Structures are given as C-alpha cells and as structure tokens.
Amino acid sequence: MLDIQFVRDNPELVQEKTKQKGYDVDIAKLLKLDSERRARLTQIEELRRRRNEQAETTKGQKPSEEQLAVGKQLKEELARHEADLQQIDTDYLALLKAVPNMPLDDVPVGLSEKENKVTKKVGEQKTYDFQPKPHWEIAEPRGLIDKERAAKISGSRFAYIKGDLVRLQFAVIQFVLQTLGDEKIIRKLIQENNLKLAVKPFTPVLPPAVLRTEPYAASARLNAEEVTYRLANDDLWLNASAEHTLCTMYWNEILPEEMLPIRYVGYSTSFRREAGTYGKDTEGIVRMHQFDKLEMEVFSTPETGLDEHLLLVAVQEYLVQQLGLPYQFLLKCTFDIGKPNARGIDIECWFPGQNRYIETHTADFITDYQARDLKIRVRRQDGNLDLVHTNDATAFALGRILAAIIENYQTADGRVRVPEVLIPFMGDIREL
RNA sequence: GGAGAGGUGGCCGAGUGGUUGAAGGCGCUGCUCUCGAAAAGCAGUGUGCGGGCAACUGUACCGAGGGUUCGAAUCCCUCCCUCUCCGCCA
Numbered sequence: 075m076l077d078i079q080f081v082r083d084n085p086e087l088v089q090e091k092t093k094q095k096g097y098d099v100d101i102a103k104l105l106k107l108d109s110e111r112r113a114r115l116t117q118i119e120e121l122r123r124r125r126n127e128q129a130e131t132t133k134g135q136k137p138s139e140e141q142l143a144v145g146k147q148l149k150e151e152l153a154r155h156e157a158d159l160q161q162i163d164t165d166y167l168a169l170l171k172a173v174p175n176m177p178l179d180d181v182p183v184g185l186s187e188k189e190n191k192v193t194k195k196v197g198e199q200k201t202y203d204f205q206p207k208p209h210w211e212i213a214e215p216r217g218l219i220d221k222e223r224a225a226k227i228s229g230s231r232f233a234y235i236k237g238d239l240v241r242l243q244f245a246v247i248q249f250v251l252q253t254l255g256d257e258k259i260i261r262k263l264i265q266e267n268n269l270k271l272a273v274k275p276f277t278p279v280l281p282p283a284v285l286r287t288e289p290y291a292a293s294a295r296l297n298a299e300e301v302t303y304r305l306a307n308d309d310l311w312l313n314a315s316a317e318h319t320l321c322t323m324y325w326n327e328i329l330p331e332e333m334l335p336i337r338y339v340g341y342s343t344s345f346r347r348e349a350g351t352y353g354k355d356t357e358g359i360v361r362m363h364q365f366d367k368l369e370m371e372v373f374s375t376p377e378t379g380l381d382e383h384l385l386l387v388a389v390q391e392y393l394v395q396q397l398g399l400p401y402q403f404l405l406k407c408t409f410d411i412g413k414p415n416a417r418g419i420d421i422e423c424w425f426p427g428q429n430r431y432i433e434t435h436t437a438d439f440i441t442d443y444q445a446r447d448l449k450i451r452v453r454r455q456d457g458n459l460d461l462v463h464t465n466d467a468t469a470f471a472l473g474r475i476l477a478a479i480i481e482n483y484q485t486a487d488g489r490v491r492v493p494e495v496l497i498p499f500m501g502d503i504r505e506l
Numbered sequence: 507g508g509a510g511a512g513g514u515g516g517c518c519g520a521g522u523g524g525u526u527g528a529a530g531g532c533g534c535u536g537c538u539c540u541c542g543a544a545a546a547g548c549a550g551u552g553u554g555c556g557g558g559c560a561a562c563u564g565u566a567c568c569g570a571g572g573g574u575u576c577g578a579a580u581c582c583c584u585c586c587c588u589c590u591c592c593g594c595c596a
Contacts, residue, residue, distance in 0.1 A: 115556055119565045126565090129524060129577045137524095137576055145576025286586090288570095309586080328516090328553090449554090457535095459553090 075171045094183050094408040095174045107166040114159045121152045174413040175443040184407035197400030208427035209480035210358040231363040238506040245499035250469050254339045263388040269381040276339040281319035284310040289322040292447045294414040300349045316340030317466040320371035324450045335374040359473040368469035379463025383439035386467035390435045396495045400424040414443045427481040434474045437467035
C-alpha cells in the first residue's frame with residue numbers, strides 16, 4: 075500500500091495518478107476517514123491514559139467504590155469509541171489498500187494496453203523458405219506436447235510435456251542458473267547500463283509452491299477472483315509465480331543493510347486460474363493453468379531500487395539475446411503495469427508461426443508498495459529504519475519460451491534446432 | 507492420522523490479575539579504565555500508531571482474534587503455527 079503521509083501531502087496528485095491507472099478510489103473520502111481515525115484515536119488514547127493512571131494508583135490494593143465507578147465509566151466510554159474506531163479503521167484500510175502505486179514519470183499515460191509503447195525492436199525476424207508453423211503443429215504430432223490426454227485428466231489448459239522438449243526445458247534452466255550466477259556477466263550488465271549497484275550474482279531458490287492467506291494478501295499479489303487457486307481443506311493458495319513466495323520470504327523482518335541487495339532467482343511451477351480468458355490462446359502452451367517459471371526477485375535499499383529494476387531488465391534482454399530470439403521492448407502504460415507497480419516493462423518475443431509478438435517477460439518495479447504491508451525493512455548503518463524496495467522480473471517462463479524456441483528454430487522438415495547456448499546442456503542433442 | 511509439548515524483546519529465559527515494556531543472562535552500542543586489546547565497571551539498547559520543528563510525549567503490542575475484569579503476558583473461548591514421539595509416505 076501507499077504511504078498515508080504521501081497521500082495527505084499530495085491528494086490531487088494521488089487522485090490523478092490513481093485515475094491514470096484505471097482505478098476509481100475516492101481520495102477525499104480516504105483523507106476524511108484518515109482524519110476521523112486520528113481524532114478518534116486521540117480520544118481513545120486519552121481514555122486509556124486515564125484508565126492506566128487509575129490502575130497505577132490502586133496497585134496492590136482494593137480500589138474504592140468511587141474508583142470502581144470511575145473505572146466502569148471509562149470502560150463504557152472506551153468500548154463505544156473503540157467500536158467506532160474499528161469500523162472507521164476497516165473502511166480506512168480498505169480504501170488505502172485500494173490506492174494503486176504511483177507510476178513513475180516515464181510511464182506512458184493510457185487506459186488500455188494500446189497505449190503501451192514499443193520502445194525498440196531487437197533481432198532480425200528470420201525469413202523461412204517455407205511456411206513457418208505455430209509451435210503446437212510442430213510439437214503435438216511429434217509427441218512433445220500432449221494436451222488432449224491432459225485435458226482428459228486435468229481439464230483444459232494443461233499439458234503433458236514430453237521427450238526432448240523436457241530436456242530442452244531443463245537446459246534452459248541450467249543456462250539461466252549459470253548465467254545469473256556468473257559475476258562477470260552481472261558486472262558487465264551493470265557497467266553497460268551505468269548502474270550504481272553492487273556486483274552480486276543471483277542465488278538460486280526452490281521456494282514453496284503454496285502459501286497462506288495472510289502473507290499472500292500482504293504481498294498485494296493475491297487475486298482470488300481471476301488468478302489464484304485455493305486448496306479446499308487448508309488455508310493455502312497455489313502460487314501463481316515463484317515471485318509470490320519469494321517476495322514474502324522476509325515478511326515481518328528487519329534486514330541489516332549489509333545484506334542488501336538480495337538477488338534471487340526462484341524456480342517454481344506456477345498455477346493460474348485464467349478466469350476471463352476463455353477462448354484466448356487456446357492452442358499451444360502459451361497460456362496454461364500450470365507452467366514452470368524462473369523468476370528473479372530483488373530486495374534493495376530505496377536508493378538503488380530503480381537501478382535494480384533496470385538491471386533486471388538488462389538481464390532479461392541478455393537472456394533473450396543469448397537464445398537468439400527476436401523481440402520487442404514494451405514500456406507499459408499506466409493502465410497495464412499493475413496495481414503495485416511504479417513501472418513495468420514487457421519483453422515480447424517474435425513467434426513466426428503465429429506471425430505475432432507474444433509477451434514472454436515482465437519486469438515489475440514495486441518501490442516500497444509491497445514492503446510497507448509486508449513490513450520488510452532495512453536497518454541502516456546509522457540505525458534508522460526504511461522500507462526496502464522490491465523488484466521482480468521473469469527470467470524465463472518455460473512454457474512460453476519453449477514455444478518461442480520451437481517456432482523460431484523450426485526447420486523445413488518440421489523439426490527444431492537447439493539454440494547454440496543450450497547445446498552444452500543438451501548432451502548431444504542438437505535437434506528435437 | 508494418533509499422542510504430547512510449546513509459542514514472551516536481536517537471542518536464551520523468568521514471570522498465573524495491579525510500579526511488567528516486561529526479572530536474569532547473552533549479544534550489541536557508548537563511556538570509564540588501557541599505549542592498544544581483553545577483563546571489569548557504569549549507562550544505554552524493540553516495533554507500530556497518534557501528537558510535537560525538536561528534545562520528547564501518549565498509546566498499543568508477550569502467536570492471532572474474541573471475552574471476563576475498575577485493571578490481563580497472567581483467567582476463559584476460538585483459531586493459527588512450531589516442535590517431539592508413533593503411524594503413513596516421497
């Protein structure tokens with residue numbers, strides 16, 4: 075959530091930017107609740123002070139009739155005010171949490187994804203001397219993907235991934251872990267982008283795939299209506315990204331400044347209900363209820379938050395370039411970046427078999443929006459406390475990137491060449 | 507699944523109704539001592555929220571939420587979590 079002090083100081087700005095993100099929150103009402111809340115709190119604290127004072131003077135002895143009467147009256151008054159406060163508090167918090175994070179100034183203003191700006195196109199779209207096929211037309215006949223049987227067992231939007239395509243997935247994983255663990259590469263990316271950041275490789279993490287309601291809700295990532303699966307008999311949700319169990323990892327913790335930045339690359343199977351996407355991307359494996367994903371997560375000081383975001387974007391581009399995939403770079407508009415985001419970048423890879431770009435990567439700069447509710451803070455060298463900044467970004471969403479590889483590396487005879495950088499991780503296999 | 511134990515400050519650990527935000531110890535910080543270090547001594551050392559330019563101050567917090575009471579870490583209720591043993595299982 076946003077800092078209430080910021081809202082108090084900049085009500086018009088907050089209202090404006092909230093609108094720009096397509097959210098309808100009554101900021102004036104929020105501020106009214108805020109001041110009511112504070113007024114009520116002051117009254118309550120005064121009553122409590124008097125109660126404490128009395129308890130102090132009667133310690134160890136039986137209170138007089140008169141003191142009992144005063145105490146009872148205080149109690150009644152308190153109960154009344156506290157009931158009011160509880161209601162105000164509930165409304166206040168609901169409204170405050172409804173306010174999205176403020177977009178940075180370079181985020182294009184727009185109320186539909188059409189306003190996303192393509193800021194650059196990289197890599198040549200290969201020309202084929204045959205009609206390139208979509209990935210499912212290559213993979214399904216060859217038994218690399220079986221969605222039909224998966225549908226029988228699990229329903230639509232599930233798949234059995236099989237054979238060398240599985241090997242390819244594990245090769246991608248190995249490639250990413252090696253790349254993100256390589257100090258030289260991290261240093262190079264930091265230098266090339268003039269970032270003021272520590273050279274520190276990413277630590278691989280296998281996080282839990284499920285999490286409880288309380289931390290999930292605090293992460294501002296729980297979306298019960300459209301995205302998140304819940305387990306019927308437990309207070310547990312299936313994560314929709316490793317990000318969800320990574321960003322919550324330091325829930326309610328104060329981190330020493332020396333620990334930062336913390337750079338993780340998490341690997342997890344991710345689950346999404348995809349409610350409201352019926353009929354969209356029904357073929358192939360680009361939109362599934364279940365997919366594996368490598369996700370980067372960074373905790374940093376507030377000063378370095380933006381640079382960490384830029385580093386993650388640089389890492390993403392590097393990874394995509396290494397795979398030799400043509401892509402375009404999207405600066406997402408206010409509507410599309412998501413509620414907790416201050417800025418959001420997408421990378422869309424070219425899918426020649428479908429003759430279109432498809433989103434394969436997202437980088438989210440969250441500032442302190444998540445950390446405030448998650449209560450993740452940094453103890454500065456001087457002893458002060460600050461909220462950390464969180465950043466998350468896709469390394470590779472395996473389903474989509476396998477599909478992109480299949481389509482870009484397909485051959486005339488319906489096979490798939492293995493991208494150069496993956497060959498060392500594929501044994502002798504050079505072609506699927 | 508069965509049985510049991512337990513959740514208190516950065517850590518360990520006291521504390522069953524009233525100077526307990528919390529004994530004691532450890533750790534950490536500062537000072538004294540020292541050429542320096544260690545030891546010793548002294549002092550300090552949580553977080554949120556409200557108020558204040560600030561020093562500071564009020565309030566809340568002993569797993570969570572309710573309740574009893576003039577007053578709750580302490581009594582009652584509900585829930586959550588952790589650990590141990592047995593069973594089952596990758």
